[in-house]
Amino acid sequence: MLEITNLRASVEGTEILKGLDLSVSPGEVHAIMGPNGSGKSTLAHVLAGRDGYEVTGGSITLDGEDLLAMEPEERARAGVFLGFQYPVEIPGVSNVYLLRAALNARRKARGEPEIDAVQFLKLVREKARMMKLEDSFLQRGVNEGFSGGEKKRNEIFQMAVLEPRLALLDETDSGLDIDALKVVSSGINALRSPARSFILVTHYERLLTHVQPDFVHVLAAGRIVRTGDRGLAEELEAGGYDQVLAAVNS
Amino acid sequence: MTLLEQDTQVLADAVARRAAANNDAAWPADLRAARERALRLFTEQGLPGTRSEAWRYTDLRDWGARLAKALGSDTRDRITVPDATPLPELEDAPTIVIANGCLSGEPGGLPAGVTLSRLGDPQGRAACADALMEQLGRGLDPLGALNSALFEDAVLISIADDARIETTLQLVLATSDGVAAQPRILVHLGRGSRARLFLRQVSSGEAFSNALIEFGCGEGASLDLLRLQEEGDRAMARSALTFQLGRSAQLDLTSLDLGGLAIRNELLVRLHEQDARVRINGLQFVDGTRHADNRSCLEHLAPRTTSEETFHGIADGRGKAVFNGLVLVHPGANGTDARLGNRNLLLSPHAEVDTKPELEIYTDDVRCSHGATTGQLDADALFYLASRGIDRDMARRMLVSAFARQVLSTERWPPALVTALGEQLTARLPHGDPS
Ligand SMILES: Nc1ncnc2c1ncn2[C@@H]1O[C@H](COP(=O)(O)OP(=O)(O)OP(=O)(O)O)[C@@H](O)[C@H]1O
Ligand SMILES: [Mg+2]
Numbered sequence: 270m271l272e273i274t275n276l277r278a279s280v281e282g283t284e285i286l287k288g289l290d291l292s293v294s295p296g297e298v299h300a301i302m303g304p305n306g307s308g309k310s311t312l313a314h315v316l317a318g319r320d321g322y323e324v325t326g327g328s329i330t331l332d333g334e335d336l337l338a339m340e341p342e343e344r345a346r347a348g349v350f351l352g353f354q355y356p357v358e359i360p361g362v363s364n365v366y367l368l369r370a371a372l373n374a375r376r377k378a379r380g381e382p383e384i385d386a387v388q389f390l391k392l393v394r395e396k397a398r399m400m401k402l403e404d405s406f407l408q409r410g411v412n413e414g415f416s417g418g419e420k421k422r423n424e425i426f427q428m429a430v431l432e433p434r435l436a437l438l439d440e441t442d443s444g445l446d447i448d449a450l451k452v453v454s455s456g457i458n459a460l461r462s463p464a465r466s467f468i469l470v471t472h473y474e475r476l477l478t479h480v481q482p483d484f485v486h487v488l489a490a491g492r493i494v495r496t497g498d499r500g501l502a503e504e505l506e507a508g509g510y511d512q513v514l515a516a517v518n519s
Numbered sequence: 520m521t522l523l524e525q526d527t528q529v530l531a532d533a534v535a536r537r538a539a540a541n542n543d544a545a546w547p548a549d550l551r552a553a554r555e556r557a558l559r560l561f562t563e564q565g566l567p568g569t570r571s572e573a574w575r576y577t578d579l580r581d582w583g584a585r586l587a588k589a590l591g592s593d594t595r596d597r598i599t600v601p602d603a604t605p606l607p608e609l610e611d612a613p614t615i616v617i618a619n620g621c622l623s624g625e626p627g628g629l630p631a632g633v634t635l636s637r638l639g640d641p642q643g644r645a646a647c648a649d650a651l652m653e654q655l656g657r658g659l660d661p662l663g664a665l666n667s668a669l670f671e672d673a674v675l676i677s678i679a680d681d682a683r684i685e686t687t688l689q690l691v692l693a694t695s696d697g698v699a700a701q702p703r704i705l706v707h708l709g710r711g712s713r714a715r716l717f718l719r720q721v722s723s724g725e726a727f728s729n730a731l732i733e734f735g736c737g738e739g740a741s742l743d744l745l746r747l748q749e750e751g752d753r754a755m756a757r758s759a760l761t762f763q764l765g766r767s768a769q770l771d772l773t774s775l776d777l778g779g780l781a782i783r784n785e786l787l788v789r790l791h792e793q794d795a796r797v798r799i800n801g802l803q804f805v806d807g808t809r810h811a812d813n814r815s816c817l818e819h820l821a822p823r824t825t826s827e828e829t830f831h832g833i834a835d836g837r838g839k840a841v842f843n844g845l846v847l848v849h850p851g852a853n854g855t856d857a858r859l860g861n862r863n864l865l866l867s868p869h870a871e872v873d874t875k876p877e878l879e880i881y882t883d884d885v886r887c888s889h890g891a892t893t894g895q896l897d898a899d900a901l902f903y904l905a906s907r908g909i910d911r912d913m914a915r916r917m918l919v920s921a922f923a924r925q926v927l928s929t930e931r932w933p934p935a936l937v938t939a940l941g942e943q944l945t946a947r948l949p950h951g952d953p954s
Contacts, residue, residue, distance in 0.1 A: 317906050320898070345908035357903040361921025370917065371907040378908075410921075411903075431907065 270295045270332055270466055271435055277326035278315050285311045287491035288327070293435070296463040300477055301470045302502065303488035304510045309470045310354050312488070313439045317351040318344050331435065346375045348434030352424040352441045354470075359411040364423070367411050368393060368430050375431075396429040399459065401452050417444040425456040436460070437468045442476040454479030474506040489514055527565045530583050533590040534561060538668045546638065547648045553655040557667035564661045576841040576873050577783050577812040582755050585727050589699035598695040601723040601751070606940070608933040609717060614689040620700040621672040623693075632682025632712070638673040647675045650705045654733060662757055666731045670703040680709035680737070687715045694754065696724025704732040708740035710765075715931075720748040720756060722779075728756040736768035738792070743771045743931045747940070750779035752809065757783040764788065764795035766821075771931050775940070776803040776811050777947045786815040790824035790852075800926040801830040804948060805838030805870070812841035817859075819852040819885075826856075831926050832863040833919065834870035835949045842874045846887060853884040863893040864922055866915075866949055920945040 271293040278286040285308045293299055303309050315322045316329065318341035329336040336344060359367070373383045393407060400422050412420050421441050428436055438457070442450055457467065457480050469480065477485070477499055485501040486493045489510065494517045495501065505513055538558045542551055566579040600618040615635065616623040622637050629635060636643020638651070651673055659667055678684060694700045708714055722728065728750070736742055742762075750756045756779050762770055776782055788797050803811040817826040832840040846857045863872040876889040896918050904914035923944045929937045 317902075319902050319906075340910075341902065341905035342908050342910045342914075345906055351906045353903065353906075357897075357899045359897075359900045359903065359918070359921065361925050362904075362917050366917075367904070367907060367909075370904075370909050370913065374908045374910060374913065427907065 272330045273327070274329075275327035276312075276315070276329060277324070278311060279323045279325055280311065280321060284325070285491055286315065289488070289492050291486070291493060293466045293468065295466055296461075297483045298461065298467045298469065298480060300482040300485045300502065301468060301488050301493075302472065302485065302505055307488050308491045309488055310439055313351055313354075313437045313468075313470060316344075316437055317341055317349060342374065343378075345371075345431075345433075346378045350428050350431055350433030350436045352421075352428060352436065352438040354439040354443070356412045356415075356420040356424055358413050358415075360413045362411050363408050364411055365393060365407045368427065371427075371431060393430055396426055399429060400426040400456055402426055418446060418449045421445055422449060422453060422456075425453050429456060429460060432460070432465075434464065435466050435468070437470070439470045440472065441469070442471050442473055450475070451479065474502040477502050487513060487517075489517075526580070526583055526587070530587045531562045531565065533587045534558065534665065534668065537590045541669055541671050543639075545641070546644070549652060550648050550655075553652060554668055557655065557659060557664040560659060561661055561664040561668055564664070567661055573814070576839070577781070577810065582727070582781065585725060585755055586699050589697055589725075589727050592697060598698060599723075600693045600695055601721045603691045603693070603719045603721045603749070607935040607938075609687060609689060609936065612687050612689045612717070614691060615674070615676070616691045616693060617674060617702045617704065618693045619695055619698045620670060620702045622674050629688075630684050630686050632679040632684055633688065633714075634677045634679070636675045636677070639671075643675065646677075647673050647705070650675055650707070651703070654705075662729055663731060663759065666701040666703060666729050669699075670701040673703040673705065675705045675707065678706075678708045678712040678714045678740075681711040682709065682714075683712065684714045687717050689717045689719065691719045691721065692728065692730055694722040694726035694728040694750075694756070696722075696726060699727040700729070702728065702730040702732070704730070706732065706734045708734070708736045708742055708768075710737035711739045712737070713741045715743045716745070718744060718746040720746075720750055720758070722750045722754040722756065724751060724753055726751065726754040726756070728754070728758075730756075730758040732758065732760050734760070734762045734770075736762065736764045736770065738765040739767045740765065741769040744773070745932060746772065746774045748774075748776045748778060748782065748784075750782065752778060752780055752807070754779045755781045757785075759785040759787070761787040762789065762797070764790050764792070764797065766792035767794040768792075769795070770797045772797070772799045772801075773926065773928065773932075774799065774801040774813075775926070775944070776801075776813065777944070779811065780809055782809075782811040784811075784813045786813070787818070788816070788826070789818045789820060790826065791820050793821040794823050795821065796825040797827070799826075799828040799830070800928060801828070802833070802923055802926045802944075803831075803840050803842070804833045804835075804923070805840050806835035806949060808837050810839045810841075812843075814843040814845075816845045816847060817857065819846070819848040819855040819857065821852055823854040824852060824856075827858045828860070829926060830861045831922060832861070832872055832874070833866065833923060833948065834863065834872050835866040837867070837869045839871040839873070841872075842876075842891070844876045844889070846878050846889065848878075848880040848882055848885050848887065850881045852882055855882070855885040855887065857885070857887040857889075859889040861891040862922075863891070864919065865893060865895055866919065916945070916948070919948050923948060
């Protein structure tokens with residue numbers, strides 16, 4: 270479904286991604302781990318189409334379509350969802366308003382009519398309950414004054430409403446308390462399906478005990494340097510990046 | 520820069536002719552004398568030029584030309600007066616219409632506790648004239664002098680002591696194409712009274728309006744004022760609103776400037792006695808080649824007085840938005856709490872924002888803060904919305920509208936009205952929501 274081949278990308282003239290390859294098939298969960306500053310968020314942003322990242326080589330296709338040729342909103346409508354490492358606060362734009370606009374944008378692009386108001390409310394209420402978010406969250410400004418953990422839960426809530434085909438979750442588990450981690454993990458698990466794929470960027474093996482990954486990759490210095498199964502995450506947890514990277518380099 | 524001498528003379532002559540024509544022999548002699556003094560003052564000073572600090576950003580040369588032209592042609596009998604579009608919750612509100620500076624018709628349905636008097640009516644004349652004389656004794660700036668020399672009527676709205684008026688009163692200032700209006704209004708809130716006033720400014724074509732409105736709030740009085748300026752896009756309008764707040768009096772003002780080619784507003788709030796409070800939420804929006812200049816001066820004159828002003832500016836196209844906010848804390852105003860914030864959104868590289876929030880403090884025991892920011896739409900927020908599938912235009916529209924709506928508070932006004940105003944804002948703003 271997603272094919273990343275020899276991807277090179279720079280920020281402000283500095284090359285961050287240096288020939289990255291990754292292939293994700295439908296229904297798979299890929300975890301990406303890696304040291305701070307190795308380029309994990311850069312990869313997520315390049316996939317979502319953020320300005321300021323210059324792709325200098327390689328290709329990305331989603332179901333055979335050139336993702337890099339699409340605007341960020343087109344990618345979203347094609348089913349890409351980015352759960353932000355640092356979700357943005359948008360005072361004055363309520364959560365529900367954002368979600369309705371997002372759903373309708375997708376429907377409009379497909380030539381479908383706008384979502385029925387009653388059906389929409391039912392949908393968001395149900396998903397909010399699943400994420401243990403009070404109804405009052407729906408009316409609040411997007412992430413406005415939310416705690417760190419609430420922001421992350423809100424990202425998964427949005428994902429649940431938008432039902433993407435490919436979810437990129439950038440450190441959605443960081444800053445969560447134990448209960449919130451369970452809520453977020455079960456939110457992710459509830460959305461797993463044979464047609465939907467996940468890329469989970471994480472620093473903690475703990476998330477992967479709740480959400481079983483099919484693959485674990487190590488991203489270092491702009492490339493995937495190792496790929497394995499859950500065992501790799503445990504190895505990293507035990508030995509740290511130095512040990513694992515030393516083994517790669519030798 | 521000053522007006523060309525020739526233009527100045529043409530304007531002075533036009534003003535003098537009109538002043539003579541408007542000087543009603545039935546009005547009290549002292550009032551007529553005061554008007555003559557105002558005329559002399561205006562003739563001597565003319566319109567202020569951009570070298571004067573207060574008028575640095577608003578060049579009145581075009582205003583002078585428009586004024587001279589309007590004063591020169593008497594179209595009074597043939598004009599049509601523009602209407603204000605009705606808003607929800609206010610369809611049946613008692614409405615006072617000041618058309619081209621004169622009270623239009625007899626407003627019906629005024630609630631008990633509200634009296635309306637006007638200078639043109641022998642019955643209310645004395646009350647109006649007294650209030651005006653007090654004002655005229657206080658010194659006038661050139662545009663104040665112009666209004667004082669030329670006003671054709673003055674209206675006094677009085678709220679009786681302890682009257683709690685829950686019905687919203689509407690006050691509409693309407694100016695017609697080709698007319699120079701000088702509305703003059705006085706509003707008195709008696710002790711312990713409460714009132715809600717919705718002030719609307721509308722116009723058509725090449726209107727010129729120079730309104731002076733003075734509010735006096737007695738001890739413990741509470742005034743909620745919503746001002747919606749929707750002048751036509753060729754209008755030039757200046758308004759000066761002054762407020763005098765007595766002990767524990769409260770003013771809550773929401774001020775929305777959406778229209779007009781050239782707009783200048785001056786707001787003076789005197790927190791005259793202890794525990795008086797004012798809260799101001801303002802918005803000005805300019806696009807095209809439109810210009811809006813909002814100045815406010817909040818004077819803390821007594822202990823434990825509070826002011827909180829939040830003013831937002833949005834400038835698109837080649838529009839220019841000017842904000843100047845001064846908080847002045849006088850000696851003895853101990854325990855003053857003052858907050859002043861101005862935020863501006865620049866939507867186009869050709870738009871301009873000039874902002875200057877100022878504090879002048881002459882006592883130690885105060886809590887004051889002020890700040891101003893000018894920036895573009897938040898790129899992170901735009902990307903966040905895009906990443907949810909929302910296209911760029913829609914995302915911009917959402918952020919601009921959210922920024923504008925932040926000044927609308929639902930605490931004081933009926934939710935349906937606030938919603939309608941919010942929709943009106945969104946429709947008026949760049950890429951107004953077509954759906
Ligand atoms: N906008 C930017 N301007 C300059 N440098 C940037 C920018 N964005 C990212 N970088 C740099 O790119 C490198 C990779 O950053 P990135 O955010 O992708 O790392 P990461 O792997 O997500 O790290 P972390 O685990 O700390 O989240 C870092 O050195 C970072 O400083
Ligand atoms: Mg990161």
